[in-house]
Amino acid sequence: MKTATATINLFDDNTLWNNLKDGDEKSFSMLFERYYADLVRYGNSLSLFEEKVQDCIQDVFTDLWVYRNSLQESVVVKAYLLASVRKRIARLHERDHIFRKTTTTDSIAFLLEFSVQHELVDDDYATKEKVNHLNKLLNDLPARQKEALYLRYHQGLTVEQIAEMLDVNYQSASNLLHRGLLSLRKEWKGSFPIILLLSSGSF
Incomplete structure (x- = not known):
């Protein structure tokens, strides 16, 4: 596990992003492994449905791969992924009528409890x-x-x-x-x- 983590951390986000745009599956997998836990945590802060959150994250990464040729050249990868998951969950809320229909993400309530140990x-x-x-x-x-x-x-x-x-x-x-x-x-x-x-x- 330590070896795998060390390998992932050898590459910065920009390198992995550019390699992904060029069709490198390994870089795609590294980005997924690097940010999946953060995305799940954040997604669960916006929805009570954990399985649907995981589906949304999978969809975000599927779109990344399918539309890799049209991705922006330079992005802050973490911010891009968090924003993509948020938008995907907002669309899910609209579709399922969990919240009122809206063209923005204003209706999503942040659910996580903060805890200072x-x-x-x-x-x-x-x-x-x-x-x-x-x-x-x-x-x-x-x-x-x-x-x-x-x-x-x-x-x-x-x-x-x-x-x-x-x-x-x-x-x-x-x-x-x-x-x-x-x-x-x-x-x-x-x-x-x-x-x-x-x-x-x-x-």
């Missing part, structure tokens, strides 16, 4: 009760704010990429992040920085 916070900075309070603050945020924070601090996306994924302009995406952090900072009484907790926590 007690062991990540030194007792000198916060008590167990304070960490529990922080988790509650995080999970009480509006779904769009929580999703924006997840994409920024757990998936490492830029504000521009988040804006594109959520189908909003740059300022709206920036506002989502700002309001989410502002709300947390207003209520968080611990001395451990919120940003570090967001980056270290898990969904």
Whole structure:
């Protein structure tokens, strides 16, 4: 397993993407293995139907291979894949009438629960009760704010990429992040920085 992982990590995303465009099946498989777990995790945050989420991810990769000749030359692969899965799930919601019909992805609710682990916070900075309070603050945020924070601090996306994924302009995406952090900072009484907790926590 370690050998396989090491082999995958030898190639950066751009190299694998360009090789995929040229029809290299091994590069296609490497991208699938590199991002499948992240895509499943994110997909499950947008839908309660795990099997359908996996189907959506399979469809995204099928389209990648079938339409590889028309793929953009330069993309941020992780952001592209996350956005593709989000759009695919949105279409699934529309088709199945799970949510109201819409031409955007606004109606998708972010479902994952955020959890800052007690062991990540030194007792000198916060008590167990304070960490529990922080988790509650995080999970009480509006779904769009929580999703924006997840994409920024757990998936490492830029504000521009988040804006594109959520189908909003740059300022709206920036506002989502700002309001989410502002709300947390207003209520968080611990001395451990919120940003570090967001980056270290898990969904």
